[in-house]
Amino acid sequence: MSLFERLKADNLDDWQAYTRHSFVKQLATGELPEHAFRTYLQQDYLFLIHFSRAYALAVYKSPRLSDMRNALEGLKAIMDVEMDLHVELCAGWGISRDELETLPEASETMAYTRFVLETGLRGDLLDLQVALAPCILGYGEIARENALAKPAGPAADAYRRWLDEYGGNDYQSVAQDFSSWTDQTAEIYMTEARFAALSEIFNQASRLEADFWQMGLKA
Ligand SMILES: Cc1ncc(C[n+]2csc(CCO)c2C)c(N)n1
Numbered sequence: 001m002s003l004f005e006r007l008k009a010d011n012l013d014d015w016q017a018y019t020r021h022s023f024v025k026q027l028a029t030g031e032l033p034e035h036a037f038r039t040y041l042q043q044d045y046l047f048l049i050h051f052s053r054a055y056a057l058a059v060y061k062s063p064r065l066s067d068m069r070n071a072l073e074g075l076k077a078i079m080d081v082e083m084d085l086h087v088e089l090c091a092g093w094g095i096s097r098d099e100l101e102t103l104p105e106a107s108e109t110m111a112y113t114r115f116v117l118e119t120g121l122r123g124d125l126l127d128l129q130v131a132l133a134p135c136i137l138g139y140g141e142i143a144r145e146n147a148l149a150k151p152a153g154p155a156a157d158a159y160r161r162w163l164d165e166y167g168g169n170d171y172q173s174v175a176q177d178f179s180s181w182t183d184q185t186a187e188i189y190m191t192e193a194r195f196a197a198l199s200e201i202f203n204q205a206s207r208l209e210a211d212f213w214q215m216g217l218k219a
Pocket residue numbers: 044047048051074077078082134135136139174209212
């Protein structure tokens with residue numbers, strides 16, 4: 001069993017409150033109001049800026065050169081692929097890259113990103129990877145569970161594009177590689193005594209993910 005599977009099993013209720021959140025369900029059917037998605041995506045752009053910093057911290061916290069390379073690949077995937085999706089979708093609403101960068105940051109965005117950064121700063125690479133795991137593995141799971149969804153309505157194209165991005169083979173292998181990389185780090189740092197503290201980090205990050213969806217819904 002991978003470390004991720006153990007963490008998920010230990011936090012199943014909070015995990016599903018995140019991955020099966022009504023934001024996700026409404027996105028899959030197309031019922032999600034477009035302004036909810038737009039608010040989410042704009043905040044997510046700011047989120048990804050700080051997530052890039054967290055991956056840069058993962059380079060710094062890497063015990064081996066191979067870990068540094070994995071962290072660097074993750075950093076590049078966010079800055080070269082994922083942020084472009086946001087820019088592309090926001091361009092469809094007439095919002096430029098410059099405007100995205102200067103948006104006021106919501107407290108949900110601040111809470112989640114600074115939690116991840118702080119967890120990485122005070123801990124080792126394994127703590128940081130566990131704080132990143134709900135984000136990276138959750139989106140992979142959400143896209144898989146909704147692979148057959150056919151969103152309807154005015155924002156259907158944007159919702160389909162979003163689901164395809166994370167459901168595609170490229171992203172699915174990013175998620176799989178991240179899980180394997182975390183298992184490799186666990187071989188160095190994991191002890192049974194640490195599991196409870198790691199599970200707490202995983203739980204907090206999963207709840208902050210659910211809050212992030214809720215921020216979009218309440219917009
Ligand atoms: C709130 C929030 N949670 C998770 C992701 C997904 N995500 C963030 S970084 C990353 C790795 C890219 O290789 C992925 C998939 C997101 N965008 N926003």
